[in-house]
Structures are given as structure tokens and as C-alpha cells.
Amino acid sequence: MHDEELILRLQRGDEWAFQLLVRRFRKKIFSIAFGITLDAEESQDIMQEVFLQVYRSIGNFRGDASLPTWLHRITVNQCLNWKRRWARRFKWLHLSADSSDDRSAAEPASVLPTPEMQMVNVQTGVQVDRALKLLPEQARTVFVLKELEGLSYEEIAAATGVKLGTVRSRLFHARRRLKEILEPLVEEQK
Template identity: 45%
Template sequence: MPRNAKESKKEPAANSPPEKYPGHPVDEDDLIRRLKHGQQWACNTLVDLYQERLLKLAWGITLDKEESREIVQDIFFTAIKKIDTFRGESSLWAWLRKMTVNACLNWKRKWKRRFRWHHTPIETETMIPAQDGQTQEDTPETLLQEKQAHKEVADAVARLPEDVRTAFVLCSFEGLSYQEIAQVLGIKKGTVSSRIFRARQIISRSIEQNSTPRNKRKNLL
């Protein structure tokens, strides 16, 4: 066997970040190899890379800040423990995202008949993607109006039925295609389409009588 082939299977030499990483994109294949060898640096990097996105995703489904944090913490623990089962058929992020969605839905099913929870957003305004074209010339009035529009949509999203909200979050905040959402949730593509259509209808109706100008609201949907 060629010497290079043998060396490619060896554990990365140092339990520290590669010299090429600081200030550069993380090499996912290298990160996975280091995770499989139990390197603490790799575990820390995994959390740094994906924690914020997973928290937003989890809150979008559970609407509970503390539970979102616990679920994401458990996801990282499970991912690191079971990293040897990761076969590379999807990206690392897609693998973590699917586990998070499933964990959130399982939590909702487990508790919805036993306990009424009070929802505390991690940061409500971060649910709505930032809009392109915002400039430093925006007046305080315009910025305030924009923030209010974001809050209206975020509040409306929080009131959506669980199945509708989950599909909407994956589409609008994660940018997944209908086919990708169908695969994550284990449903038909047509069902995804109808849920997202319903979500947009509900959101539009819920903010219809609000004072935020219509053009500002439409840009957020």
C-alpha cells in the first residue's frame, strides 16, 4: 500500500487546530476525522460552528428558550458520541439539523398533553432574516418601523400550528427546498407546499390590521 494511503488513515497528529484553520473555512472532512479521534478541539469547533443556528432552529419549533438549549446540548453530546455512525451521505450540518428537528418534535409530542409552557424567545428579532439593501442612511423612524415589522411577523410565526410552523421555519429561516423539507420531516412534497402556503396565509391575516405599512410586511414573507 502506498505510504500516503497509510498516512491518510492516521489520527491527526496534534490535538489542536490546524495552522490553516484560523481565519479560514473549516475543512469538514478534517473536522470529522478529528471528532472520530476524540480531539477536544474538534468538539469545541463543532459547537462554535453550529450552536447558534441550532438554537434558532430549536426555538422556532419548541418556542421554549430553556428547552431549546437543553435539546441542542443533547444533540451535540449525541453527535459527538455517535460520530462514527456518520457516513458522509449529507453534510455535517444537515445531519445535525435533522437530529434537532426530530428531537424538538419528540419533545413537543411528549409534553403537549402534560404541560402548558410559557414561551420565552431567545431573541425574537433574530427569527426574521435581515433584509438586503439596508443602508446607514436609514432614518431612525425607518429602522424602528422595520423592527416593528420583524416583531409582528415573529409573533405571528410563534402562533402557527406546530406542523405548519416547523415547515415554515425550515423554508424561511433555513432556506431548505420543499423536497429537502419533505425528507427532513418524512412527509410528501405536496404536504410541505400546503403547510407553507397555509403559514403565509395565517401570518398575513394576523398582521393585516397592524399599523406597520403593507410594503414593509410583505418584504418579510
């Protein structure tokens, strides 16, 4: 079913269409939310909030953007709202509530040939997560949408509501900062 037909059915209140929407987009929405929040439980909650917001506001969908772009924008906005709530609760500590580096809740265990290689993979993932946490929120959001979700610059601009040049600038700074953070770690492991 094409997005246009799905939207029409959703606007008519078709329950099956809503279930299809959830099945089609839940992994993508979770992935975006996890990439921004770095917290699996919060990402699940955000995903539910996104679908609830879509259910409530599908009647107002004008089609100015594609359905996936609209969903991306709602997801990013929900993540930013989550960040603001945490910032208000813990003004002295602007970090995710997930202080552990356990990635297993969000990702299936990888199948690697040796336990040593598996340990290296886990350590690398932990280092990347730590590096992502050090990025400013806006830079991390753009980085996640581009590098992890594969969105185009135009799609990122539409999803975040910023200009194309700003997307490019934030992505450049995010990549440069991640390189600065991760290069010493890579050298250390050699």
C-alpha cells in the same frame, strides 16, 4: 476543514474537532430551535442535547446526508420531542412555557435611528412571534427552516423526514395562515 475531514476526526474521538463542530454550527442550531420553540432557554437546552446526541452517535453517521442536513434533522427531532413533553405535561394548554413576548433573550438589541422606530420594530417582532405561535407545529417547522434558515425544499424534506410535496404544501399553508393573521394588524397600523 471540510465536513468529510471533520466527520472522520469526530469519529476518531478528536476533541478539537468536536469543539470546531460546536463553534461552526451552534448559531444555526440555536436559530432553528428558537424558530420552532419560540423559547430561548429551551432552545439552549435543545442545542446542548443536539451536540450530545451527535457526540454519542457520530460513529453511526453513514454519510447518507450532508453533515448540516444531519444536524438539522437532529435539531428538528429534538424540538419535536420538546413539544411532545410539553403537550403531555399540559394537555389543556399546548403553548410554549414562555408566555412573555420578550425577544431580547434571543436577539441582540437592534440599532435603529429613533426610539419610535425601535418601538415599531419590537411591536412587529411581538406580532410575528404571536402569529408563529398560532401556526400548527409542522407548518411552523417548515416555515422556519425555509424563511428563517434559508434551507432548500430538498434540505427541509431531508431534515424533517417528509416528502418534498408535503414540504411545499406545509409551507404554502404556513404562509397563507401568517398572511391571514398579520394582514389585519398591518391594516390597523396604517
